[in-house]
Amino acid sequence: MHDDYSRALRALQTESRLRAIPPSMPEGMIDFTGNDYLGIAARGELQSSFLEHLAEQAGTPALTSAASRLLAVKQEEYSELEQYLALAYGSPALLFNSGYHANTGCVSALSDADTLIVADKLSHASIIDGLRLGGSRFKRFPHNDLNSLRRVLEREAKEYSRIWVIVESIYSMDGDSAPLSELVEMKREFPQMRLYVDEAHGLGVRGTTGLGLCEELGVLSDVDLLIGTFGKACASIGAFAICSEELRSYLLNTARSFIFSTALPPLNVAYTLHVLKAMRSMNEERMKLRNLSQRLKEGLERVTGKCCPSTSQIIPWITGDSALAVEYASRLRKLGFMAMPIRRPTVAAGTERIRFSLSAAHEPAQIDSLINAIATTYEN
Ligand SMILES: Cc1ncc(COP(=O)(O)O)c(C=O)c1O
Structure with a gap:
């Protein structure tokens, strides 16, 4: 087979941008x-204790859900994990297959004619892809620049009934954090503003029980949509959204990455819960x-x-x-x-x-x- 992509590949090579899958690390x-x-x-250690616990237990969680979450015949592991998260965060939780699924699904679902989305310039690719998929109006503001964000809010507040501001608690490439307390203050000035925080790199490592930077700063109840991922500090796979009951219901009806993809293997979901319980302390x-x-x-x-x-x-x-x-x-x-x-x-x-x-x-x-x-x- 002959695919004519060699020019594009050569260009990447010339610019030192050609990617390759590395061999296993020596x-x-x-x-x-x-x-x-x-x-x-x-x-x-947690993987070993999980496997030991499984061996003692009657019945192992399945290795596949064999269906999307909305069609899965067994829901126990998903519900248990969501209930655990809801109790920890104090608001309902919805599982996604990965952080990429969570952001593309939620951000695109939030896009509608009454909504403006404003995202930090350094937002992760999954957020950017969600903005593009949603097809609604969005703006980007310079990284952590609250004055620029304020100008956008002042200009646009009359036009939209909702303005979602999207930030990451800890940015994946610079390792700095969003000014979350100031953003929460801003919500008081602009009633249309909703706050979306991606805690991919904060979960596990920040906060007194490891819930993330929002927990550390005491702003959990001011965040309208919080995303956490299990593939990083939790050493597992998958992700979740924390939000109101109404928004949860809206997302499970509209987030296409949730609706149209096979749910995570229940075995992995059970392992994630095992890790989360240990991670608290x-x-x-x-x-x-x-x-x-x-x-x-x-x-x-x-x-x-x-x-x-x-x-x-x-x-x-x-x-x-x-x-x-x-x-x-x-x-x-x-x-x-x-x-x-x-x-x-x-x-x-x-x-x-x-x-x-x-x-x-x-x-x-x-x-x-x-x-x-x-x-x-x-x-x-
Ligand atoms: C900020 C942020 N959000 C989401 C993701 C995607 O998470 P996942 O690897 O679970 O798809 C990443 C991954 O690097 C990330 O850095």
């Missing part, structure tokens, strides 16, 4: 690419992650002499150039450290970077070795 490398923030996947891991993150951020700033925007476990080393990001990542790999170069279109041109993603399974000595490796890489 033994002995220290991994800074994953989102296993609490080290749950790396340690494997992982404050030691949360504290360790915080200290490791601070250590790497300070070390990176010391070596490069540049300020790093991160306030979390995601630490970007912004090289500002694709080829340089690829070259530095390759040098780090030779020194035993796995970290991915992040290029356009994932980040804007001129902000290309290497993204270090930390885990409570890392040790301070590994962070110090990484800082030394960054220094060797940078100085040569």
Whole structure:
């Protein structure tokens, strides 16, 4: 078969933007690419205790739902997980197959003629795709720039009965956070405003019971739609939305990614619940992650002499150039450290970077070795 995509591929290659699926990571490398923030996947203890518990139990949850959620004949695992989440967050929960499904489904479903959606410029691709799918009017505001957002709200408030403002609690590429308390204040000024917060990188790692940055800041009840994902700190798969009962009902009637896709395997859903119950009390891991993150951020700033925007476990080393990001990542790999170069279109041109993603399974000595490796890489 002959597909004429070679020009496009050559262009990507020339711009150092050609992606490829990497081989399995060689033994002995220290991994800074994953989102296993609490080290749950790396340690494997919760997986073992889950499997032991299963062996003692009569009847194993199925490996497939064999239908979409609306048609699934067995609902126990889904309902149990949703009830757990609803109790924890204090509002109803709806499961989705992944964070990508949750954002594309919810954002597109929220789009209608009476609604304007305003999203932060650094929003994840799943949010952007949801905006495009929804086909309604949307605007983007410069990252974390509340003055620009306010100007949009002042200009548009009369035209729309609802204005959804979409932010991420912790941004996936810069590792900084949205000004959630100020956004909640803004809601009081603009009654049309609704707040949508994606907690993909906050769930598990922030808040006294790991519910995310909204819990830490005490603003959970002010958020109109909260998205959490299980594929990162929870070391599982899937996602959820927390919202009012009415909005939940609206979403399960309109979110196409919910309606038209096979539901998650019940076995995985049961595992997610097992993890969530344990995650509540992982404050030691949360504290360790915080200290490791601070250590790497300070070390990176010391070596490069540049300020790093991160306030979390995601630490970007912004090289500002694709080829340089690829070259530095390759040098780090030779020194035993796995970290991915992040290029356009994932980040804007001129902000290309290497993204270090930390885990409570890392040790301070590994962070110090990484800082030394960054220094060797940078100085040569
Ligand atoms: C902010 C944000 N939202 C959603 C997602 C998608 O989540 P999932 O991997 O569960 O599809 C990601 C994934 O990286 C993300 O960073």
